[in-house]
Amino acid sequence: MPIRIPDHLPAHKTLEREGIVVMDSTRAARQDIRPLQIGLLNLMPNKERTETQFTRLIGATPLQVDLTLVRVTDHKSKNTPEDYLKTFYRTWEEVRRQKFDGFIVTGAPIANLPFEEVRYWPEMIDILNWTQTHVHHTMFICWGAQAALHHFHGARRYRMEKKAFGVYRHKVVKPASPYLRGFSDDLAVPVSRYNDIERESLSPDLEVLIDSPEVGLCMLDDPKHRAVHMLNHLEYDNRSLADEYERDQKAALGTPPPVNLFPNDDPAQVPENRWRSHAFLLFQNWINVIYQTTPFELEQIGE
Known part of the structure; x- marks a missing residue:
């Protein structure tokens, strides 16, 4: 089934060239099923590139998905024109009363700042708490994952001796995880970060799914908060x-x-690109888990 994204979003042409089926609003209205509602909180400076990377992966699912692009309310983008944001994005304040089957929080280029010094951190705390009442399942990426682990579990991050930058081999620790169905025993993963999480600070509620002896933790399951935390970037092109x-x-x-x-x-x-197949597998598995477990009535999410 296709993914429905905002009409005229630049990613539309890119996805069609790659064979991803994209649906316009008129056609979607005739589909007699409830589409999955997925939100993407895009914290990256290059909004268009990031949204294309994620819509490419979400759009490969056999299910119909309505994607809502979201931005933080209390932040002015230096890299994306305001007209673009007003056309294709909604602020979190505008969507905070909505319910979502799935929600993605991206990374952000603010690795050197303590969380509490990030200008939109107060709103970020509200968003993290909101995912527990208005979202069935959340995927946190890179800085988004570090922020969620800090907020929900008190996990401590530390600055590595040098930036982990490149494509590194990783090991699948929990092959039985529904998020890793079809994964190879080891895989190549793009990494670009200065920080890692202290393993000793991890809550027992967390389960490591993918790990690397060279560059540290990669992916953790957080069933208590209905979330997965991906510290690296399988979505990268x-x-x-x-x-x-x-x-x-x-x-x-x-x-x-x-x-x-x-x-x-x-x-x-x-x-x-030696990670593309695992990127598609991860997002198809994640969406399948959501589809199998989310309430049919959207308003029942969080209850």
Whole structure:
């Protein structure tokens, strides 16, 4: 089944070229089923690129999905025109009375700031608490996962000796998890972060699903809060890390090339995507878990 996204969203043409079936509002209205309601809280500066990455993965499900793009209310974007945001996004204040089957909270480029110093942290706390009453299941990504682990579990993060930057091998720890159905025993995962979570601070309510001896925790299950926490970036396209590297080069930050991304470790070569299949599997599994467990009546979510 198709994914329904806002009419005229730029991601529409990209997805159609890739064979993802996209539905307009008129056609969706004739479907005699209840579509899954999924929200995407996009905290990344490049809104268009991030929304395309996630809609690509969500749109591969055989179920009909209505996607709502959400932004924090108390934040002015420096990288996305306000007209674009007003056309395609709703603020959290505008959706806070809605119920969602699934909700995704992305990463954010604020790794060096303590949580409490993030300008929109008070609203972020409200959003995290709101997921417990208005969302059936939440996927937290990167900084979003760190924030949720800090808020819900008091997990402590620490700054690593050097930035984990590249494509690293990871081990599946819990192959029986419904979120990892069909996963290989080990997999390549894009990583771009300065921080990791202290294992000693993890709550017993959490279960590690994917791990790496080289770069640390990757994915955790949080059944108590009906959530999964993905600290890395299976949603990335093949240029995400390469573009970040080029940006750092222009800023003279001295960032080394991302490991295991370019053929022969040559930044002049086209990056290889070796994680795409697992990205699609993860989101199809996540949506399937939501479909199997969410109430048929949307308003019953959270009750």
